[in-house]
Amino acid sequence: MNEWKAILLGIIEGLTEFLPVSSTGHLILAAHILNIPHTDFVKSFHISIQLGSILAIVFLYFERLIKDFETWKRIVVAFIPTGIVGFTLYKIIKGFLIGNDLVVVVSLILGGIVLIFADIYCGRFCSIGDIKELSLKRAFIVGVFQSIAVIPGVSRSGSTIVGGMLMGLSREKAAEFSFLLAVPTMVAATGYDLVKTGGQFTSSDWSILGIGFISSFIIALIVVKLFLSYVKKHGLWIFGVYRIIIGIVYAGFFLL
Numbered sequence: 001m002n003e004w005k006a007i008l009l010g011i012i013e014g015l016t017e018f019l020p021v022s023s024t025g026h027l028i029l030a031a032h033i034l035n036i037p038h039t040d041f042v043k044s045f046h047i048s049i050q051l052g053s054i055l056a057i058v059f060l061y062f063e064r065l066i067k068d069f070e071t072w073k074r075i076v077v078a079f080i081p082t083g084i085v086g087f088t089l090y091k092i093i094k095g096f097l098i099g100n101d102l103v104v105v106v107s108l109i110l111g112g113i114v115l116i117f118a119d120i121y122c123g124r125f126c127s128i129g130d131i132k133e134l135s136l137k138r139a140f141i142v143g144v145f146q147s148i149a150v151i152p153g154v155s156r157s158g159s160t161i162v163g164g165m166l167m168g169l170s171r172e173k174a175a176e177f178s179f180l181l182a183v184p185t186m187v188a189a190t191g192y193d194l195v196k197t198g199g200q201f202t203s204s205d206w207s208i209l210g211i212g213f214i215s216s217f218i219i220a221l222i223v224v225k226l227f228l229s230y231v232k233k234h235g236l237w238i239f240g241v242y243r244i245i246i247g248i249v250y251a252g253f254f255l256l
Contacts, residue, residue, distance in 0.1 A: 001036050001041075001042065001045070001208055002208075003207075003208065003211055005034050005036060006045075006208045006209075006211040006212040006215070007211055007212070007215045008030065008034070009027055009030060009031070009034075009045070009046075009049065009212055010049055010052065010211065010212035010213065010214065010215030010216040010219070011215050011216070011219050012026050012027060012030050013026075013027060013046075013049050013050060013052070013053055013212070013215075013216040013219075013220075014052070014053050014056075014215065014216040014217065014218065014219025014220040014222075014223060015219055015223055017050055017053035017054075017156075017157065017182075017216070017220055017223075018053065018157050018175075018178070018179060018182075018220065018223055018224055018227055019157065019223070019227060019239060020111075020115055020155050020157050020158030020161050020162070020236060020239045020240075020243075021155060021158065021239055021242060021243055021246065022104075022107065022108055022111070022152070022153050022154065022155035022158065022243070023050065023053075023155070023156075024046060024104075024152045024153065024155075025104045025107070025108050025152060025153040025155075025246070025250065026246070027046045028046070028101075028104060028152065029246075029249075029250055029253065031046075032253060032254070033253075040197060040200070041197075041200075041201065041205055044193055044194070044197045044198075044201075044209075045208070045209060045212060047189060047190055047193045048190050048193060048194060048209055048212075048213070049209070049212040049213050049216045050186050050189070050190060050216070051186055051187065051190040051213065052212070052213035052214060052215070052216035052217035052220065053182075053186075053216045053217065053219075053220035054182050054183055054186040054187065054190075054220075055217055056217050056220035056221045056224060057179050057180065057182060057183055057220075057224065058183060059221065060221065060224060060225075061179070061180060064180075065180070065183070068132075070132040071131050071132060071180065073136065073139075074131060074132070074134055074136065074139035074177070075139075075177075075180055075181050075183070075184060076184070077136050077139045077140050077143065078139045078140060078142045078143030078146065078160075078177075078181050079143060079181065079184045079185060079188075080140065080143055081140065081143040081144045081146070081147045082143055082146045082147045082149075082150075082185050083185075083188060084147075085147040085150055086147070086150055086185075086188065086189055086192075087192065089150060100152065101250070101254035102254075103151060103152055103153060104152050104153035104247075104250060104254075105153070105247050105250050105251045105254070106153070106247075107151055107152065107153025107154045107155075107247075108153045108243050108244070108246055108247030108250060109243065109244050109247035109248070111153065111154055111155060111158055111159070111240075111243055112239075112240040112241065112242070112243030112244040112247065113240065113244070114162060114240075115158060115161075115162060115236060115237070115239060115240035115243065116237045116240035116241070118161075118162040118165050118166060118236075119165070119171070119235045119236040119237045119240065120237070121165065121166065122165035122166075122170070122171055122174075122235075122236075123235060125168070126165055126168055126169060126170050126171065126174075127168055127170075128167075128168040128169045128170065128173065129170055129173060130173065131169070131173055131176065131177050131180075134164075134167065134168070134169060134177070138167040138168070139167075141163060141167055142160060142163040142164050142167055142177065142181070143163075143181070144163070145159045145160055145162060145163025145164075145166075146159055146160045146163065146178075146181060146185065153247075155243075156178075156182065156185065156186075157175075157178045157179075157182070158239075158243075160174075160177070160178035160181055160182075161174045161175055161178045161236065162174075164177050164178060171231050171235065171236060172228060172231050172232050175227065175228060175231050176228065179224060
């Protein structure tokens with residue numbers, strides 16, 4: 001992988017990390033189009049550059065993250081099931097699930113259908129307008145939804161937003177909770193992967209990783225604000241439709 005490909009993948013990561021469309025699925029599809037092989041480094045690259053996007057959340061929500069204890073309680077509780085599943089199934093996730101094209105196609109399409117129905121449900125029944133009003137039990141259930149996103153194509157943000165809406169959070173607050181929950185989740189995932197594989201990277205690999213990291217950070221800063229602004233005025237069903245379309249496109253590239 002060269003520098004310009006790392007920049008492009010970083011841009012794609014920044015664009016898709018916080019949208020309910022699966023950043024991993026888009027990265028895998030883009031890597032295929034760019035003729036980038038699924039090496040162990042590329043798999044680690046896909047995982048690690050997500051931290052660049054996550055640091056955009058730290059930057060945008062810094063004051064809240066250091067002061068809002070009640071929100072942090074819900075973030076920690078929601079992180080528990082994801083942490084257990086991620087650390088327990090790490091070898092299966094990286095060795096079998098990441099790079100499995102059929103899994104990604106099915107996850108994209110089914111996830112799109114679920115997102116459409118969850119959006120319809122939320123339009124009628126969601127009433128919680130503040131994350132701090134979410135009970136700890138419901139926060140844990142949102143974390144269970146997020147743990148499903150270890151399956152490539154499901155989308156961490158998508159599963160968490162769906163879980164949040166089904167637990168009664170408004171669309172905007174479900175998206176915001178998804179952003180905040182991403183901080184411990186992706187710091188843990190990236191840190192664990194780098195501990196496991198970072199010793200095998202060359203100086204050139206680290207340079208490529210840094211380029212992707214920076215580009216994803218910059219793009220994510222813009223996308224987060226635009227996405228929240230959009231969610232305030234519109235539903236999320238359009239992202240469900242997009243997932244179904246991109247799933248079909250993905251199938252055309254990999255399965256046909």
